[in-house]
Amino acid sequence: MRSLSGRLARTSLDLDSDPEATTELVELERVPSRALLILYRLLLTGTTMLDALTTRTRGRQPKDKVFVKLLFSAGLSPNTDRLTQEVTRALCIPDCDTSRGLKKCHESFETIRATLDKVFAQTQEEPAPGPLVACDHLAGAILLIYARMAQDNILCRRLVFDTPFLDKVVALLSSPVVRQGMVMILSKLCHQRDSEVLRAVARFTSTLLDYAEPHMARLPFVERTVCVLSHATTSIYREPVPDPEVIAALPRAIQFMLSVVRLPGSTSLSFDHLIMFCHETAPRCPAPLLANPDCLDLLVACARCPDICTRICSERALIGAFIAPHLDKQRQIEPTREETRTLLQDYYRENEPFVLKLLDGEAKLSALAKEYKANPDCSHSGLGQELASLVLHHEETIRIWIGCRVEGAEDVREMLRGCEKAVRIAADETNGLDVTSDILRISLLASEGDRYEASHYALEALKRHPSVPFFYFILASCGCGIGDDVVTRVLYAEKGLQCDDGMTEYLQLALLYIHLYYAHLLVSQMADGFPADFRLKEVNVLMETASANAHTWSRIAPVDHFQRPLLTTVGILIDLLRDGHTWTDEIFQASRLRFCSPWRKLMNFQETRTFYTQVCDTARCTRTGFNPMEHTFALDKILDRMSIAWDTWGSTVSCQPPKPYTTAAESDHSEVDIVAWFEKLNTGTCFSRMFELQGIDPGVKRFGDANLHTCSYCNNGNAALKKCAGCQQTRYCNNVCQKNHWRSHREACKASRIDKEDQKTEGGVEGQGDSGR
Structure with a gap:
């Protein structure tokens, strides 16, 4: 240390004219001796740092003065970021914020890692007498340099899986001077959205709680x-076998997050992340949520939150938590048993008089089947017309009859085939386009469970008969034929309601029912990371349309309609999402009476309630593909616990700042334009992933380098990616991924090239935007 003292003495003579440097030297006596020793040793033995100091001064600033500033930052400054910048410059670490610097980091990763590990190791040696604050600052600075490199996907995975980087970060959480910096590093890693990295961070859940709970x-x-x-704990559910240690720590994590939200001065950061955690966790692991009454009360109280996104997330969390225990039972039900039909008929005959109209269709269907079987060689075009009329009024009867394989189902199937053929031949002889044959053919396909073929045939039939609501009903109930896209179902249901050619009471009620259910589901999906401008402009229009359809259904449907309980439930949930923040206690009481009226005979008796759940589970398999009971339990909890929950959490929920959104009156779209709006969004990709596949991660956008992104098709982040030349938005590993993705990307790519008509699109991945054609 004698040479060090002499070096500092000579520095003081050179810097007497600099007041700032003089102050630093006066305060230098407070620098712990261990920090001085570490940095001085680096100066003497680390030629890289010494050369860097000499090079960067360029003769205008003595290198000893730079060293003094570095020591001052290490020993005195509580700002670790300042020290990080000094060490980065001193060790010649490339600037990761530039494409050129990032490329150097990739090429010299092992060299940079060895240099930083050497500095970090010296901070962890046996301490000399004196405080250790400076050493913790220096260790934290090294890890922050690593963290800046980890913003690149490839370097992030190398740091997490090939080095003990996470162990070092978690170990430094015990240091009070860099604790905040270390948790910021973990937060940045979580926002990389790499599921494997998230699961690696989730392994430290218990350790994080051990460090955080004593420092509330x-x-x-x-x-x-x-x-x-x-972010980290919700990623474990994507594993085939979730980590049991993380699962065991979830109740403790939930309680910790609730405690943080209750703290005075707590911001929307912790509140929003808690709600999103419940929203992601509830469908997969509902037990910790259901076992915590405070958490359930918070979700219930959020129905009156000023922010609509919070209302959506909390409602989805409650629905997922209450319906998840019933999913295993639902999967065990075999929908092809003959007892299914008997179960439905017996229950409906005793409890739902309106269903007798549907059951009357069975007698008519049986009579037509006997007539067809008695005269197999006759022309059955007239019988086909009568059968098509029966389909428009009792399609449900035919679907259950054939789907459940009851006695006589094969006769009905043969009748549909024969009548469809006879009607088609008669139409060909008159050179006409008879809609009857299309109705019979599609009804047969839907009844046999071939919903994709039925949807495809319905799309072809719409080209010939664009105003027949039955085809829209098939598309809305069976899907679009290439997937279960929610927006497509809502689109076709809305279009079908605007048609009058052959509209029956059965079709109108069914289309309203499907539109309301999937509109509610679509609004719920808007909480899954959609761009704010989309959600804020359109969500109110969609909810007002769904709410209007719910009231229309309630007005025209018979009082004893068997779907009235569910439609009442979904209608109240839609109203809650739209206007829950304005509801008073009186409105909640009135809504509870409205909710309990159709459910009273079921909700008062647990035995009947369980039986009806089984009936609805069976209907899910044979009819519409969703369980009519899945919303009931959540709404029952909201209306029953709202008074208590608001007394507990009202002050916390009401103070959350609402995100600005456009009302329906201010929106660019009206209810008349809702179909055109859906068509504009329906670009050929799955709606729930449309923005995810075509968007750009804002966390890495500033680096401006293609290899910072994952492949838009296979999500591979370990390869040099190339942009689609057509839209400059999607990125691919190779031609194979681009060709596989082209089917869903075609429409979006072509739309983005409207303003680039003069651009040639020939060549490989980089020269051809549509090479997958």
Whole structure:
């Protein structure tokens, strides 16, 4: 240390004219001796740092003065970011914020890693007498340099899986001076959206709680910890076998997050992450939520939150938590048993008089089947017309009859085939386009469970008969034929309701029912990371359309309609999502009476309620593909617990700042334009992933380098990616991925090239935007 003292003495003579440097030297006596020793050793033995200091001064600033500033930052400055910048410059670490610097980091990763590990190792040696604050600052600075490199997907995976980077970060959480910086590093890693990295962070859930729970007074630290826990723990459900240690820590994590949200001065950061955690966790692991009454009360109280996205997430969390225990039972039900038909008929005959109209269709269907079987050689075009009329009024009867394989189902199937053929031949002889044959053919395909073929045939039939609501009903109930896209179902249901050619009471009620259910589901999906401008402009229009359809259905449907309980439930949920923040206690009481009226005979008796759940589970398999009971339990909890929940959490929920959104009156779209709006969104990709596949991650956009993104088709982040030349938005590993993705990307790519008509699109991945054609 004698040479060090002489070096500092000579520096003081050179810097007497600099007041700032003089102050630094006066304060230098407070620098711990261990930090001086570490940095001085680096100067003497680390030629890279010494050369860097000499090079960067360029003769205008003595290198000893730079060293003094570096020591001052290490020993005195509480700002670790300042020290990080000094060490980065001193060690010649490339600037990761530029494409050129990032490329150097990739090429020299092992060299950079060895240099940084050497500095970090010296900070972890046996301490000399004196405080250790400076050493913790220096260790934290090294890890922050690593964290900046980890913003690149490839370097992030190398750091997490090939080095003990996470172990070092978690170990430094014990240091009070860099604790906040370390949890910020974990937060940045979680926002990389790499599922494997998230699961690696989730392994430290218990350790994070051990460090965070004793420091509840440090609000920024615990709020950022909530952010890490929210992102990391929800990733474990994507594993085939979730980590049992993380599952065991979930109740403790939920309680910790609730405690942070209750803290005075707690911001929307922790509140929003807690709600999103419940929203992601509830469908997959509902037990911790159901076992925590405070958490359930918070979700119930969020139905009156000023922010619509919070209302959506909390409602979805409650629905997922209450319906998840019934899913295993539902999968065990065999919908092809003959007892299914008997179960439905017996229950409906005793409890739902309106269903007798549907059951009357069975007698007519049986009579037509006997007539067809008695005269197999006759022309059955007239019988086909009568059968088509029966389909428009009792399609449900035919679907259950054939789908459940009851006695006589084969005769009905043969009758549909024969009548469809006879009607088609008669139409060909008159050179006409008879809609009857299309109705019979599609009804047969839908009844046999071939919903994709039925949807495809319905699309072809719409080209010939664009105003027949039955075809829209098939598309809305069976899907679009290439997937279960929610927006497509809502689109076709809305279009079908605007048609009058052959509209029957059965079709109108069914289309309203499907539109309301899937519109509610679509609004719920808007909480899954959609761009704010889309959600804020359109969500109110969609909810007002669904609410209007719910009231229309309630007005025209018979009082004893068997779907009235479910439609009442979904209608109230839609109204809650739209206007829950304005509801008073009186409105909640009136809604509870409205909700309980159709459900009273079921909700008062647990035995009847269980039986009806089984009936609805069976109907899910044979009819529409969704369980009519899945919303009931959640709404029952909201209306029953709202008074208590609001007393407990009202002050916390009501103070959350609402995100600005456009009302229906201010929106660019009206109810008349809702179909055109859906068509504009229906670009050929799955709606729930449309923005995810075509968007750009804002966290890495600033780096401006293609290899920072994952492949738009296979999500591979370990290869050099090339942009689609057509739209400059999607990126691919190779031609194979681009060709596989082209089917869903074609429409979006062509739309983005409207303003680039003069651009040639020939060549490979980089020269051809549509090479997958």
